[in-house]
Amino acid sequence: MGGIPVEERKHALKEILRQLHEGVSPEEVKEKFRQIIEDVGPEEIARIEQEIINEGVSREEIQKLCEVHLAVFREQLQRQKVEAKPENPxxxxxxxxxxxxxxxxxxxxxxxxxxxxxxxxxxxxxxxxxxxxxxxxxxxxxxxxxxxxxxxxxxxxxxxxxxxxxxxxxxxxxxxxxxxxxxxxxxxxxxxxxxxxxxxxxxxxxxxxxxxxxxxxxxxxxxxxxxxxxxxxxxxxxxxxxxxxxxxxxxxxxxxxxxxxxxxxxxxxxxxxxxxxx
CATH class of the missing domain: 1.20.120.520 (nmb1532 protein domain like)
Structure with missing residues (x-):
């Protein structure tokens, strides 16, 4: 994982969670979120979220982070398609x-x-x-x-x-x-x-x-x-x-x-x- 170190990413994501908890809208923090995870794939994001939860953040809070993730990437992801072989379940x-x-x-x-x-x-x-x-x-x-x-x-x-x-x-x-x-x-x-x-x-x-x-x-x-x-x-x-x-x-x-x-x-x-x- 290049760019920002994992620990720094986690700290930054926790700061976004704090802002969301205080009532800041996903739209207001999405640009900061984009910068934190711009070179990170879904699997890496999932692992970072896992580590944050292991450190005591609730699933409900992580769900709020998911909403920011969607606000950032919805347009980009809608242009992509899940690549799966026809026989894959x-x-x-x-x-x-x-x-x-x-x-x-x-x-x-x-x-x-x-x-x-x-x-x-x-x-x-x-x-x-x-x-x-x-x-x-x-x-x-x-x-x-x-x-x-x-x-x-x-x-x-x-x-x-x-x-x-x-x-x-x-x-x-x-x-x-x-x-x-x-x-x-x-x-x-x-x-x-x-x-x-x-x-x-x-x-x-x-x-x-x-x-x-x-x-x-x-x-x-x-x-x-x-x-x-x-x-x-x-x-x-x-x-x-x-x-x-x-x-x-x-x-x-x-x-x-x-x-x-x-x-x-x-x-x-x-x-x-x-x-x-x-």
């Missing part, structure tokens, strides 16, 4: 992220239509569609479980422990928000329509903002790190364990079939290795 997660992003866009459209209505009868169809959409968002549970129980432990074996822990913490918050949306829609007819619209807008915006940010972090920080540190043999085992947990209703079948190739390659390699004594 990360592609399943990426395709599911694409599907979830599409559903967030639909959530915004339906919520806006309901918000503009004066009569609940005029948006019965939109409310019905939102109920279906809420169920699909909740169906992301197997996606979370595959990350939490398979991908995250694989990263932890390579010393990447805190970024997965932060992502898991965000999963739990998203679970609660999505349950809140489902319950709100199930009980909308028991509420004053204006109160329902206000609450729906609040909950839908919270889900859209937090889930979009979460997907971006995983796509541009967590997954590239995994692609660098996880071995081919480990990816084959990850793929097997993905199958055991299962997939979501919106998981593209094409991605599942393509990633089966990683298992075939490993099995072919095993078959080509001579057995001792033969």
């Amino acid at each position: 990360v592609n399943i997660l990426l395709e599911e992220h694409n599907a979830l992003q599409q559903r967030l866009e639909k959530l915004a459209t339906l919520t806006e239509k309901i918000k503009q209505a004066d009569d609940p009868e005029a948006v019965k169809e939109e409310i019905f569609q939102l109920k279906s959409l809420a169920a699909e968002l909740l169906d992301a549970e197997k996606h979370y479980l595959r990350e939490e129980n398979v991908l995250f432990p694989a990263l932890e074996k390579h010393g990447i422990t805190e970024p997965p822990a932060i992502m898991w913490m965000e999963h739990d918050k998203l679970r609660e928000s999505k349950k809140l949306l489902k319950n709100l829609l199930e009980n909308h007819d028991k509420m004053d329509f204006q109160a329902f619209k206000n609450k729906l807008t609040e909950v839908a915006n919270a889900i859209r903002n937090s889930l979009s940010s979460h997907l971006f972090k995983e796509n541009n920080i967590l997954f590239p790190t995994a692609l660098r540190v996880v071995t081919e043999q480990e990816w084959a085992e990850i793929r097997r364990e993905f199958d055991e947990i299962g997939y979501c209703s919106f998981t593209p079948e094409k991605a599942i079939k393509e990633t089966a190739a990683v298992l075939e390659k490993i099995e072919a390699k095993k078959a080509s290795v001579p057995i001792e004594g033969t």
Whole structure:
């Protein structure tokens, strides 16, 4: 890692955390953050964050640092693409992220239509569609479980422990928000329509903002790190364990079939290795 020494980077990042804790916005500190990590890749950033947490900084504070990271690099990272071979299991997660992003866009459209209505009868169809959409968002549970129980432990074996822990913490918050949306829609007819619209807008915006940010972090920080540190043999085992947990209703079948190739390659390699004594 060239440029600024690690200890100096950590001290500077802690100073940014102190400013964020005091109420300074991510926009105000993003230029300083950019200078600190301009020549550092996602894996190195993850390791620095790990060391800062080991020194007593909470995961909640590190999550604030993630938001600054996004403010600095969102435009740059959006021009890049996660480089993964077609058979890599990360592609399943990426395709599911694409599907979830599409559903967030639909959530915004339906919520806006309901918000503009004066009569609940005029948006019965939109409310019905939102109920279906809420169920699909909740169906992301197997996606979370595959990350939490398979991908995250694989990263932890390579010393990447805190970024997965932060992502898991965000999963739990998203679970609660999505349950809140489902319950709100199930009980909308028991509420004053204006109160329902206000609450729906609040909950839908919270889900859209937090889930979009979460997907971006995983796509541009967590997954590239995994692609660098996880071995081919480990990816084959990850793929097997993905199958055991299962997939979501919106998981593209094409991605599942393509990633089966990683298992075939490993099995072919095993078959080509001579057995001792033969």
